[in-house]
Structures are given as structure tokens and as C-alpha cells.
Amino acid sequence: MMNKVFSAEQLDIKDPLRDKAQAFSLPANTVYLDGNSLGPLPKAAKQQADDVVNEQWGKGLITSWNKHQWIHLPQIVGDKIGGLIGAKSGQVICCDSISINLFKVLSAALKMHPSRKVIATTRDNFPTDIYMVQGLLDLLGSDYSIRYVDEACIGSQLTDDIAVLMLTQVNFRSGNKLDMQSITEQAHQKGILTLWDLAHSAGAFPVSLDACNVDFAVGCTYKYLNGGPGAPAFIYVAKRHQAQYQQPLSGWMGHSSPFSFSPDYAGDNSVKQNLCGTPGIIGMSILDAALDVFEDVSLKAIDEKSKKLQAFFIAEAKRAGLLEKFSIVSPNIDNRGSQLAFAHDHAYAICQAWIAEGVIADFRAPNILRIGFAPLYLSFVDIEKAVASLTKIMNEKRYENDEFQQRQSVT
Numbered sequence: 443m444m445n446k447v448f449s450a451e452q453l454d455i456k457d458p459l460r461d462k463a464q465a466f467s468l469p470a471n472t473v474y475l476d477g478n479s480l481g482p483l484p485k486a487a488k489q490q491a492d493d494v495v496n497e498q499w500g501k502g503l504i505t506s507w508n509k510h511q512w513i514h515l516p517q518i519v520g521d522k523i524g525g526l527i528g529a530k531s532g533q534v535i536c537c538d539s540i541s542i543n544l545f546k547v548l549s550a551a552l553k554m555h556p557s558r559k560v561i562a563t564t565r566d567n568f569p570t571d572i573y574m575v576q577g578l579l580d581l582l583g584s585d586y587s588i589r590y591v592d593e594a595c596i597g598s599q600l601t602d603d604i605a606v607l608m609l610t611q612v613n614f615r616s617g618n619k620l621d622m623q624s625i626t627e628q629a630h631q632k633g634i635l636t637l638w639d640l641a642h643s644a645g646a647f648p649v650s651l652d653a654c655n656v657d658f659a660v661g662c663t664y665k666y667l668n669g670g671p672g673a674p675a676f677i678y679v680a681k682r683h684q685a686q687y688q689q690p691l692s693g694w695m696g697h698s699s700p701f702s703f704s705p706d707y708a709g710d711n712s713v714k715q716n717l718c719g720t721p722g723i724i725g726m727s728i729l730d731a732a733l734d735v736f737e738d739v740s741l742k743a744i745d746e747k748s749k750k751l752q753a754f755f756i757a758e759a760k761r762a763g764l765l766e767k768f769s770i771v772s773p774n775i776d777n778r779g780s781q782l783a784f785a786h787d788h789a790y791a792i793c794q795a796w797i798a799e800g801v802i803a804d805f806r807a808p809n810i811l812r813i814g815f816a817p818l819y820l821s822f823v824d825i826e827k828a829v830a831s832l833t834k835i836m837n838e839k840r841y842e843n844d845e846f847q848q849r850q851s852v853t
């Protein structure tokens with residue numbers, strides 16, 4: 443059978459998500475391949491920012507805590523996120539950052555397993571995940587330790603002295619995607635609690651926390667969920683653990699009755715206990731509106747388009763001879779998230795030269811050009827342009843220019 447090759451334009455016409463880009467306010471002449479780091483601005487979020495500042499805050503003043511449900515926003519937004527990660531309502535709350543949320547969940551998990559003193563994770567996990575464990579261990583003293591397991595064979599390294607296994611489903615550098623279902627099951631066979639970081643999963647492909655029997659999860663909302671820079675993160679605590687769950691950042695918003703102003707802390711027996719101080723309502727309201735972009739699309743459709751965009755990128759790159767210049771560090775398409783990692787000694791300068799051409803990707807030390815595929819607003823024509831521009835940069839060795847060598851604070 444002949445394999446028909448479609449042009450980028452033809453692929454765009456056939457794309458069921460092609461109209462979704464209109465929901466975003468995107469700059470002209472830009473191909474955005476970094477939505478895995480900071481999602482772009484949804485038009486509804488822009489409008490909501492105006493409304494929450496000028497109407498709700500400006501005119502409603504303090505009455506908006508009730509009138510506009512600010513007080514319930516962490517749960518409302520949490521449940522919305524829950525719908526995107528396979529969690530029934532009442533198990534996800536929106537609050538703080540991943541880093542802080544890891545501290546809460548890890549502390550609570552250790553408390554649920556007092557006879558076990560080990561937190562297991564991968565050495566190649568996102569640094570803040572490891573740093574937060576290191577800080578917690580410092581506080582807990584020498585009984586407790588961290589143990590690194592090899593990403594390639596996690597199951598065989600699980601032993602019954604491990605209290606909690608903390609994993610990021612999609613490796614931030616390589617894009618390697620772990621099998622949540624089977625690893626969670628293997629951990630449970632050893633009595634280990636699981637904590638999944640969904641930073642590069644939420645909004646990128648279907649996640650089934652309830653169906654996988656996951657214990658805890660955390661994630662951020664400024665990547666594939668397009669919540670805006672520093673948008674609040676989320677925590678999932680499986681219903682079955684909520685009565686027992688006790689996290690140490692016992693702020694008043696996690697109290698069972700904050701407005702009783704009792705001098706004694708009594709944590710709420712729900713996921714709400716994860717609230718600590720007063721939530722940042724402006725950011726959370728913007729996120730709330732941003733999430734509505736997902737209302738009429740399925741994560742399955744997003745995942746399918748991502749795979750097609752990635753395959754098209756690779757086919758175009760191959761045709762242009764780029765695959766002889768880069769090595770692809772990511773695993774095959776079924777075992778990676780919505781990103782591709784290309785290794786090259788000059789990856790940083792190549793990325794800068796690409797940005798100068800209007801194609802925004804990012805660099806991850808030591809040598810990775812990281813390309814994110816966010817199907818809600820990327821077209822196949824965008825991919826074609828991006829590859830053409832990268833080909834020009836490589837063929838002309840444009841990355842050798844001085845202007846592209848200077849490292850900025852954020853890469």
C-alpha cells in the first residue's frame with residue numbers, strides 16, 4: 443500500500459482542533475514550541491483578568507469573597523483540574539506551587555507510614571522535587587533518607603522500607619514517560635505510597651489518577667494548562683487517604699472552620715486541608731478562565747494531534763537532513779510526553795538563533811534543545827516553518843554568531 447504524504451496545509455484542514463488557536467492571544471509571526479514551559483494567553487483569561495481586577499476587586503471590594511465565591515475558588519478550580527487528570531470531585535485543590543505542595547504531601551505520607559524512613563525517587567527528577575526532599579530530610583534528622591531508583595527499571599528496586607515513591611510522570615529533559623498504572627501497582631504490592639508529579643502531563647494527554655489507584659499527585663498550571671506565569675499549582679489526595687492525611691503547614695485556610703477563629707488548629711478532613719494562607723485570587727481567577735479552553739476538547743484528541751505534530755516534525759527534519767546533525771534523546775512516540783529533546787553541543791546558541799527567527803523553544807542544560815508540542819494552538823504549517831528555520835540556522839551555522847552565545851538568567 444502506498445503511504446500517502448500530506449502537505450502541512452492538508453494536515454491542517456483535516457485537523458479537528460484547527461479552530462482552537464483562536465481561543466488564544468498569540469503574537470504574530472511566532473511559532474511557539476515552549477507551551478510546555480509557559481502556556482500562552484487564552485483570550486478568556488485576559489478578559490477575566492480585567493473583570494477580577496476592575497469589577498470584583500475594584501467594585502466588589504471585600505464582598506467578593508462571598509459574592510464571587512473567592513473563598514471556594516481553590517476547590518472549584520481544583521475540581522476543574524481534576525476533570526483533566528482523571529480525578530472525581532473532592533480530591534484536587536488548587537494552591538501554592540509544586541515545590542510547596544511536595545513538602546506538604548511528602549510530610550503527610552511519611553506520617554502515614556511511621557515505620558518506614560525512605561523516600562524513593564529518580565536522580566534525574568526535576569531538581570526542585572529532589573531539593574524539597576533534601577530540605578525535608580534536613581528537618582527530620584538522620585533516621586530518614588532519600589534513595590534513587592533507576593528510571594528504566596523502577597519496579598525491581600521497590601523494597602518494603604520505602605514509605606513513599608515520588609516520581610515525575612514525564613521526564614522534563616528527555617520526555618520519557620513512565621507507566622503510571624503498572625508502577626503504582628508494583629509500589630502498592632510493597633505497601634509503598636505513590637506521589638506523582640504531573641507538571642508535564644496535565645493538559646497534555648489523558649491521565650487517570652483514580653483508575654490507576656494513585657495515592658497523591660501534584661502539578662503546575664502554567665505549562666500545558668495555560669494558567670499564566672506563576673499560576674497556582676494543585677494537589678490530589680485520593681479520597682481514601684483524606685481522613686488520615688495531616689500536612690504540617692497548618693495555616694488557617696486549611697482549618698475545618700477558619701472563621702471560628704479558634705486558637706487551636708483542627709485541619710479539615712478533606713483535600714482542603716492543603717490550603718495554608720490566603721490564596722492569590724487574581725492568579726487563580728485567571729487560571730479558572732484559562733481552563734475553560736479545555737471544555738469542549740478531549741485530552742485524547744489533544745494527545746492524538748500531539749503525536750501527529752511530533753511525527754510530522756521528525757519527518758520534515760529527516761527530509762531536511764537535520765537528524766544527522768542532532769541526536770534525538772527522547773524515547774519512541776508511545777513512551778514519551780508531548781515533547782522532543784534534541785541533543786547538540788551548541789544547543790543553547792541554536793535555541794537563541796531559532797528564537798531570533800521567531801521560533802520559540804527552550805534549552806535545558808547540559809545540551810538539550812527542548813521542543814514542546816501543544817496541540818491547542820500549533821498547526822502543521824507552524825511545524826513546517828519551524829523546521830525550515832532550524833535547517834537554515836544549521837546549514838549556515840548561524841548559531842556561531844556572538845550574539846547567540848550569551849547565557850541569560852532563564853534558559
Ligand SMILES: *Cc1c(COP(=O)(O)O)cnc(C)c1O
Pocket residue numbers: 539540541542568570571610614639641642662675
Ligand atoms: C515545572 C516543574 C516544577 C516547577 O515547580 P514549581 O514549584 O511550581 O516552580 C516542578 N516539578 C517538575 C517536574 C516540573 O517540570
